[in-house]
Amino acid sequence: MTSTAQELHPAPTLAPGRTILELNGLEKRYPGTHALKPVHLAFKAGEIHAIVGENGAGKSTLIKLLTGVMPRTSGEVIWEGKPAALATPHEAMALGINAVHQEVVLCRHLTVAANMFLGEEESRFGLLQQRAMVKDAQKIIDGLGFDLPAHVVLGDLTIGQQQLIAAARATVRGTKFLIFDEPTAYLTRKEADQLFKLIRRLKGEGVTIIYISHRMEEVFELADRVSVLRDGTLVGTRNIAETDEAELVKLMINRSIEQIYHKEHFTPGATIVETKNLSGKGFENVSVTVRAGEIVGLYGLIGAGRSEFVTTLYGRHRKSAGQILWEGKEVQVNSEHDAIKLGMALAPESRRDQGLCLNLSVGMNLNLPIYKRISSNALISGAKEKAEADRQIADLRIKTPTRSALASSLSGGNQQKIVIGKWLAHGAKLFIFDEPTVGVDVGTKAEIYRLFSTLLSKGAGIILISSYLPEVYELADTLHVFRRGKLVATHGFRTASHEDILGQALAEKQEKSGGQK
Amino acid sequence: MSTEAIPAEKPKRNFNALFGLTLLGLLLLMWIVLAVATPSFATALNITNLLRQGSLIAILAVGQTFVIITGGIDLSVGAVVGFTTVVVALLINAGWPIWAAVLITLLVGVAIGLFHGFGIVKMGLPPFIITLATMTSLRGIGLLMTNGNSISINSDPFQAFSRGSLFGIPYLFWMVILVAIPSYIFLHHTRWGRYLFSVGSNAEAARLSGVNVPRTIFMAYILSGLLAAFVGVLLASRIGIGNPTQGDTYELQAIASSVIGGTSLFGAIGSVHGPLIGSFILSTINNGANLLNVNTFWQRVITGALIIVIVYFDGLRRRGK
Ligand SMILES: Nc1ncnc2c1ncn2[C@@H]1O[C@H](COP(=O)(O)OP(=O)(O)OP(=O)(O)O)[C@@H](O)[C@H]1O
Ligand SMILES: [Mg+2]
Numbered sequence: 001m002t003s004t005a006q007e008l009h010p011a012p013t014l015a016p017g018r019t020i021l022e023l024n025g026l027e028k029r030y031p032g033t034h035a036l037k038p039v040h041l042a043f044k045a046g047e048i049h050a051i052v053g054e055n056g057a058g059k060s061t062l063i064k065l066l067t068g069v070m071p072r073t074s075g076e077v078i079w080e081g082k083p084a085a086l087a088t089p090h091e092a093m094a095l096g097i098n099a100v101h102q103e104v105v106l107c108r109h110l111t112v113a114a115n116m117f118l119g120e121e122e123s124r125f126g127l128l129q130q131r132a133m134v135k136d137a138q139k140i141i142d143g144l145g146f147d148l149p150a151h152v153v154l155g156d157l158t159i160g161q162q163q164l165i166a167a168a169r170a171t172v173r174g175t176k177f178l179i180f181d182e183p184t185a186y187l188t189r190k191e192a193d194q195l196f197k198l199i200r201r202l203k204g205e206g207v208t209i210i211y212i213s214h215r216m217e218e219v220f221e222l223a224d225r226v227s228v229l230r231d232g233t234l235v236g237t238r239n240i241a242e243t244d245e246a247e248l249v250k251l252m253i254n255r256s257i258e259q260i261y262h263k264e265h266f267t268p269g270a271t272i273v274e275t276k277n278l279s280g281k282g283f284e285n286v287s288v289t290v291r292a293g294e295i296v297g298l299y300g301l302i303g304a305g306r307s308e309f310v311t312t313l314y315g316r317h318r319k320s321a322g323q324i325l326w327e328g329k330e331v332q333v334n335s336e337h338d339a340i341k342l343g344m345a346l347a348p349e350s351r352r353d354q355g356l357c358l359n360l361s362v363g364m365n366l367n368l369p370i371y372k373r374i375s376s377n378a379l380i381s382g383a384k385e386k387a388e389a390d391r392q393i394a395d396l397r398i399k400t401p402t403r404s405a406l407a408s409s410l411s412g413g414n415q416q417k418i419v420i421g422k423w424l425a426h427g428a429k430l431f432i433f434d435e436p437t438v439g440v441d442v443g444t445k446a447e448i449y450r451l452f453s454t455l456l457s458k459g460a461g462i463i464l465i466s467s468y469l470p471e472v473y474e475l476a477d478t479l480h481v482f483r484r485g486k487l488v489a490t491h492g493f494r495t496a497s498h499e500d501i502l503g504q505a506l507a508e509k510q511e512k513s514g515g516q517k
Numbered sequence: 518m519s520t521e522a523i524p525a526e527k528p529k530r531n532f533n534a535l536f537g538l539t540l541l542g543l544l545l546l547m548w549i550v551l552a553v554a555t556p557s558f559a560t561a562l563n564i565t566n567l568l569r570q571g572s573l574i575a576i577l578a579v580g581q582t583f584v585i586i587t588g589g590i591d592l593s594v595g596a597v598v599g600f601t602t603v604v605v606a607l608l609i610n611a612g613w614p615i616w617a618a619v620l621i622t623l624l625v626g627v628a629i630g631l632f633h634g635f636g637i638v639k640m641g642l643p644p645f646i647i648t649l650a651t652m653t654s655l656r657g658i659g660l661l662m663t664n665g666n667s668i669s670i671n672s673d674p675f676q677a678f679s680r681g682s683l684f685g686i687p688y689l690f691w692m693v694i695l696v697a698i699p700s701y702i703f704l705h706h707t708r709w710g711r712y713l714f715s716v717g718s719n720a721e722a723a724r725l726s727g728v729n730v731p732r733t734i735f736m737a738y739i740l741s742g743l744l745a746a747f748v749g750v751l752l753a754s755r756i757g758i759g760n761p762t763q764g765d766t767y768e769l770q771a772i773a774s775s776v777i778g779g780t781s782l783f784g785a786i787g788s789v790h791g792p793l794i795g796s797f798i799l800s801t802i803n804n805g806a807n808l809l810n811v812n813t814f815w816q817r818v819i820t821g822a823l824i825i826v827i828v829y830f831d832g833l834r835r836r837g838k
Contacts, residue, residue, distance in 0.1 A: 316725070340727040348725055355725075357718030359785050368715055368726040371708035378707040422726065 019078075020045040020208050021066075021097075021177060026075035028061050028232075030409065032401040035061040037232045038075055043177075048199065048209045050219040050240075053229035053252055054441040055413030056399035059212050060102050062229070063179050067099045068092040096176030100166045100183050102212075102412045102439065103352055108155035113137035115154050116169045144168055145194050159350055160186040160302040160467075167195060171202065178202060179210040182412065184218060185438045186349075188301045188467040190506065196222060214413070214441050215468075216245045228252055253443045260442060261474035262449045264456070265493075266293035268477070271328065272430050272461045273344075275313065278322035282308030283485040285322070290430060290461040295452065297476025298465045300505050305485035306465045307349055310432045314346045315339040345369070345428035347419050349435045349465070355419035356407050363389035363403035366422045392421040395451075397444060412439045420448060424455075431455060432463045437471065449475065469498060481505050540778065540794045540831065547801050555808045563804070565687050569679070569755070571800035572689040573598075573748050577767055578774035578792035579700050580744030583737045585775055586704075588717040588784030589637070589644035591738060594745040594771055596655040597629055598764030601749025603659045606668040606759025615675050619750050626746020627739050629655070634735035644738075652768065659761020668759040679755040689751060693793065696744065701789040713737060717784030774799055777827050798827070 025038040036058040043049055051059050064070040066077065068086045077084050079095055086092050106115045113134040114121075122129040122136070137150035146164050154162055163186055170178055180199070184192045199209060199222060213219055219226055220240060227237040228251040236251050269292030278286045283305035290296045298306040312319050315333040323330050326342050333339050339346070348354035357365055366389045367374065374384040389403040396417040400410055407415060420436050437445045452462060452475065466472045472479055473494065481489040481504045489496075489504045552559040577594050584591045601622050608618035629651060636647035670676065681688045704710040712733045715723035724730045748767075753759055776782065777798055778791025802823055806816040 314725075336724055337727060337729055346725055348722075353719075354721050357715050357722050357785065360714055360718045364711060364714065368711070368723065368728065371711055375708050378709060379702070380706055380708055380711070382706070 018045050019043065020080060022078040024076035024078060026062070026065060026077060027073045028058070028065055028070065029073045032405070033409075035232050036065070039234045041227060041234060041237065043208055043210070044225075045208050046203060046206050047224045048203055048211055048222050050211045050213065050223035050226040051229060052213065052216075052219060052226060052248060054231075055417070055439075055444060056411040057229040057252075057441075058232040059229055060181055060411060061232075063099055063101070063181050063210070063212070066092065066179065067097060069101075093173060096174055097179070098170040098173060098175045098177070099179035100163070100170050100181065102181040102185070106154055106162065106166060106169070108153070110154060111151055112141075112148065112154055112157070112165055113150045115165060116140065116150070116172060118169075120173065140172060141165075141168055144171070144198050158186070158302045160188065160191055163187060164191060164195065167198065171198070175202075175207055177208045177210075179212075181212045182214065182439050183211075184213065184215065186302065186435070186467075188505075189469065189502065190301060192218075214439065214445075216248065216442075219248070220245070230254065249442055252441070260446045260449070261470075262446060262453060263475055264453045265477070266456050268292065268294045269459060272326070273313070274325040276323040276325065278309070278312065278319055278324065280308060280312040280317055280319045283312075283482075286487050288463075288480060288487070290463060292429075292459045292461050293456050294477040295456070295462045295464050295475050297472035297479040298463065298482055299467075299469060299472045299479060299501060300482030302467055304482040304505070306482050307434055308485075309482075310346065310434060310463060310465065311348075313339070314344055314432065340369070340428075343429035344432065345423040345426050345430070346432045347423055347434060347436055349438075351415050351419050351438075356415055358408040359406055361404045362393070362398065362400050362407055362410065362418060365407050365418050366392045366403075366425075369422055369426045388425055392418075392425060395424070396421045396447065413441055413444065416440050417444065417448075420451075424451060428460065430461050430463070432465075434465045435467065436464070437466075437468075469501060473498065473501070483507055540791065540798065540827075543827070544794055544798050544801065547798070547805065551801070551805045551808065555805075557808055558805070561685070563808070565682065565685075567797075567800060567804045568690040569687050570804065571797040572687075572693045573752060573755075574767065574770045574774055574799065575693045575793050575796040576696050576744050576748050576751075577771035578778070578796045579696055579789055580741035581768075581771040582775045582778070582780050582787045582789065582792045583700075583704070583713060584644070584741045585772075585780050585782060586713045586717045586784060586787045587734055587737045588720075589734070589737065590648065590772070590782075591633070591741045591745075592645065592648040592768050593629065593633070593651040593655065594741060594748075595764040595767035595769075596652045596659075596761075597626060597742060597745035598749045598752055598767055599761045600655040600659045601625060601746040602753040602756075602763050603663055603668065603759040603761050605750050605753045606670045607662070609670055609672050609675060610668065615672065622750055623743060623746050626742040626744070626749070628742070629746075630739035630742025631735065633738035633742065634731075637738070638731040638734055656761050663759070663761060670753060670757050670759065675754055676757045679751060689755070692747075692751060696747070697789055697793060704787075704789050709733070709736060714785050717786075770796070770799060773824055777824065777831070779831060 019042045021043045023039050023041045025040060026036065027038045028036040039062065053059050065072045066086065068089045068091050071087065077086055084095060107118065116137045117133050122133050134151050141148050141150055146168065148157070148161055148164065154165065157165070163183055167183060183195055187195060203209060211222055223240050225237060225239055226243065226248065228235050228248060230252060271289055271291050274289045276287055286309050288296060300306050308317065311317055313324060313333065315335045315338050324333055331342060333342070352358070363385065367385055370388065371380065374381055374388060386403065392398070393400060393403060398417045398421065399414050407418060416439055420433065423431060437448060440448065455462060464472060464476060477493050479491045480487050481501055483505055491501065557563055581591055581594060604625050605618050605622040608621055609615065633647055633651065636642045637644055678688055683691060704713070712723065712728045715728055716730050716733045720730050752763060756763070774796035775787070775792040778788065778793065778795030780787035780791060802820055803816065806819060811819065
């Protein structure tokens, strides 16, 4: 196929407002989990329909059924008036149903262009038209207003950028019905705005959109209607104009929350760690101090060098200049092992690549950092192992049938809870949380913030990286703003306005960055 | 429509009977069938023979499994077996006491494992390549050392060991137990065992969680080398000679046993009892085919086909759970 911008979105056949897709008692059982109880719901052509619900409520499961990724247990899906089997992803795509999944499911080793045309490569006489594909891909990406190169290998982009590519890919193929499963989880506000523009444009072209998110403000910004799932049951559908955040949260978790951002102020104690003009790959001249009892927030765009800074502090990468002082003494951190021995703990940003052993059990993932502590002479105490895992599962309300279920069988948000949870029992002095609440539902977010307070009260310090401004804004005692590898501004707790901070993070116009090395 | 609405999951039910059949069940079933079908299977002589045959591969398969769990592979074990028969033969013939000869041979196995760890961790070579290289070179070194001749071992007590038995069970099989019990504890009840799994599942996540990934990889290959050298000693005792070409294709049998026993070649899934049962399933197939007078050429074909069938159904059974 050769794609030009005009051909990308053929006008849907249905008049807006008519039912395009209908779920008739759609149901899914996994072994041990009734993930989706029979759901009845009709989507109107051309609407943006938000779906919200707690972690593990069944949102992604619903999407997997609609896109043919998983077989359903029972029920019917009516597409444009006719039953559709939706047995394979191919069939769903042929109908015009596409999705941007919660976890990026593209080939990291292929180029951006190759990914965009995967399965529908341009070829002539059986030979791939590589150069033409790169050109077309670039045209599409530029047309969408994304600032990304098409010729680089996908794995070299940040997760947020990969997510944008996944979105671009989904729009290329004659889409009538497009599903976004937490697309903004890894995006900064700026990237999110680009995505929203794209979504509105698609809506203008008559595409029906399902939008899943844990961020209420996005739901109210975008959606026409919203449906709430709780424990696999559809508990309500509302017109966006006729509902508010409080009602949705109440529907979601069956109770109300007064305050999500739980902030206690402790008097800062001794300095735990201090970096002096630390430089390394992706950042330079960063001086940051973390004291006992305080949260130091790092805000910036994705790719601003925050993750590189903390992973270097953690010994994953070599520093090129500068010093690290731990409790006042200069130290060399040459490996993660050194860092952990000093008393650091890092919950990394990418749960799939860095955070989880997906095909191992939940319990083993939770205990991985503390096996030394729960074993004597290398022999593991089975009782302690179970107790520790069960405690974390209960504390963080990780939704899993047992501790021996595989991590891969958990919903995205619940996987995230493991990434955080495994460090809580570790007893470190400095906790580094890199995007800790990505994909985590409102109730659990509140839970995690409360745990931050507990850690602080025990004398620990926290470095909190977030691309979600309200989170760092409401929690950080000291807020550092990063821009393109440099620390450009520092604020106290709520001493600057959102606008100022955003401005500092963006400042100059960004050139094509990230992917090009 | 209704048939399409309930896809893929239904037809599996038909295989329920097969799902229920665990590997151990399969092994027992094979024994019962052979005992009924042939007069010579259920004799003491044949059973001890079967146990002896299976023991060597069983021990190799355990070492191989450690490596495969980390997401690697050790192609060298057959060559290590051949090479170490030479080492132990030369040492004994040079007048070393048996215990010292055995100890040194085991250390040679450890050294080979260290070398593999070095190649993978420090030089960044893929496990397949570095162990493939040792597989070829070790046989060459052995041939150079022996000039291509077999070395007969001048020690009766050394050879008597493999023929002896305790409580009617051959010493060789006791050696399997001697290896299996610590291996089981190591893999399932120590943190190092957990680390093997975590490295095989996601090395990056393991590293960020404080697991010493290089050391874990070294450990897996050292154990595999050590167990291969141990098998070399046992084989030398059994056949009474040192010959670098011995142990041909043992590595493939060990890998097959491991996979039959449920080990995933992608890493992070495996056990100790699985490969043990797997290796005895393999040797039972060979033994049974011999007793049933199956043409030896056909035996190879049948073994290959059975490996596919067993691993396929075991996969179905696991997914069905
Ligand atoms: N492959 C699987 N095998 C077994 N159980 C699964 C599998 N995938 C999901 N589940 C379970 O189904 C339930 C619903 O999961 P789903 O991924 O749909 O949740 P979600 O609403 O998308 O949550 P999140 O907001 O965390 O992404 C969860 O309890 C989850 O553990
Ligand atoms: Mg989900």
